[in-house]
Amino acid sequence: MLIFKISQIKKGVNKNMGTKQSLYKANKIKDDEFFTLYEDIANEVSLYKKQLKGRRILCPCDWDESYNEEIVYKEEGFVGPSNLLDTGGTIKKINIKASKEKIEKELALIKCNFVKFLVAHADAYGITSISVSGYNPATGKGVKFQDIDYSKYDLVITNPPFSQFREFIDTMFKNDMQFLVIGPLTAITYKEIFNFIKNNKMWLGYAKQLSGFRLLDGTLVLSKNPEGSVPRACKWYTNLDVTYRHDKMILTENYSPEKYPNYYNYNGINVDKTNKIPYDYDGKMGVPVTFLTKYNPEQFQIIGKGVQVEKTVRFKGDKATLWIEKDGKPYKAPFERILIKNKELIKNDK
Numbered sequence: 001m002l003i004f005k006i007s008q009i010k011k012g013v014n015k016n017m018g019t020k021q022s023l024y025k026a027n028k029i030k031d032d033e034f035f036t037l038y039e040d041i042a043n044e045v046s047l048y049k050k051q052l053k054g055r056r057i058l059c060p061c062d063w064d065e066s067y068n069e070e071i072v073y074k075e076e077g078f079v080g081p082s083n084l085l086d087t088g089g090t091i092k093k094i095n096i097k098a099s100k101e102k103i104e105k106e107l108a109l110i111k112c113n114f115v116k117f118l119v120a121h122a123d124a125y126g127i128t129s130i131s132v133s134g135y136n137p138a139t140g141k142g143v144k145f146q147d148i149d150y151s152k153y154d155l156v157i158t159n160p161p162f163s164q165f166r167e168f169i170d171t172m173f174k175n176d177m178q179f180l181v182i183g184p185l186t187a188i189t190y191k192e193i194f195n196f197i198k199n200n201k202m203w204l205g206y207a208k209q210l211s212g213f214r215l216l217d218g219t220l221v222l223s224k225n226p227e228g229s230v231p232r233a234c235k236w237y238t239n240l241d242v243t244y245r246h247d248k249m250i251l252t253e254n255y256s257p258e259k260y261p262n263y264y265n266y267n268g269i270n271v272d273k274t275n276k277i278p279y280d281y282d283g284k285m286g287v288p289v290t291f292l293t294k295y296n297p298e299q300f301q302i303i304g305k306g307v308q309v310e311k312t313v314r315f316k317g318d319k320a321t322l323w324i325e326k327d328g329k330p331y332k333a334p335f336e337r338i339l340i341k342n343k344e345l346i347k348n349d350k
Helices: 006-031 038-052 113-125 162-174 185-189 191-198 289-293
Strands: 034-036 056-059 070-074 129-132 155-158 178-184 212-215 220-222 234-238 285-288 300-305 324-326 329-332 337-342
Touching: 034 038, 034 113, 038 113, 038 178, 056 113, 070 113, 113 129, 113 155, 162 178, 162 191, 178 185, 185 191, 185 234, 185 289, 191 300, 285 289, 289 337
Parallel strands: 056 129, 056 155, 155 178
Antiparallel strands: 034 212, 070 129, 178 234, 212 220, 285 337, 300 337, 324 329
8 A cells, every 4th residue: 555645645746737737728818829821811901901001000919019018000190199209198298299299110120010011001001000019828928908098099900819718808898999800710619709709799790701820939830731731710700890791681591491491409490501590581590600691680580599599499319519409309410500580581472
């Protein structure tokens, strides 16, 4: 029989716990070290050109560019609060003429693709200023996005750490900020994020999916990589205006029980594809999450998410998800569904 002192056992447990915590922290840091490709930024951000005019833009999660909160571009004549006040809030001794001069960091010196694209197009887009900051969790160096005074800015454009995506979006709303950011596709399923989408406070950007990312070591990970590397499935999230929210879907399918089976555990029907939504069904419908890229709040109402809504019946192994009914029994569970209602019902008089 082996006898250990309590202190030895505790020391062993604490050591193991410390190791697990260190591994968890390391995995989180690794999970956040994905850098956005210039072409993905250019393809998306350029679509908001008119909404960038006159804006004071901040890129707050770009420690590859700067650990400090600093201006990399400002138009001539603009003098922001950071130019006038010191950390104590008192007015600095400044050269007014110099403070009004244009600032523009050389493109060749810019590392962050977000900053590079914005600075390159700042004059053409009429951007007032561009600032950058960052925080490296591996070293603890830099400015955390939670500690920034957002009253100095109008718009945030960045690729925030995915491990803190919920907190980042919550920070944006707490500070009444407009934003255009990249996040994991799975964020649609986060309860907090989905509720913002459901309540029309944020929505998806234009791109179906980002083409890929570059890792810290320079490795390129593409969405369609012949070498078989697995990319991150990511989307743009924003509260800037997007045109598709004003476009109404043209619905061509009429409802019939044969085409649209009922759910076994919820009062609604299943719709396999967004373009198959029936124009004449007045009840609740479960549609794929891709519906969100076509969602017009004037045409449809979002009821909830499949796993979140209250079910009419529960059974062993249902995993709280929706189940399609067949012969009065649960038949199969489709991929996650968003439940909607059509606000502009078209009845067939025949």
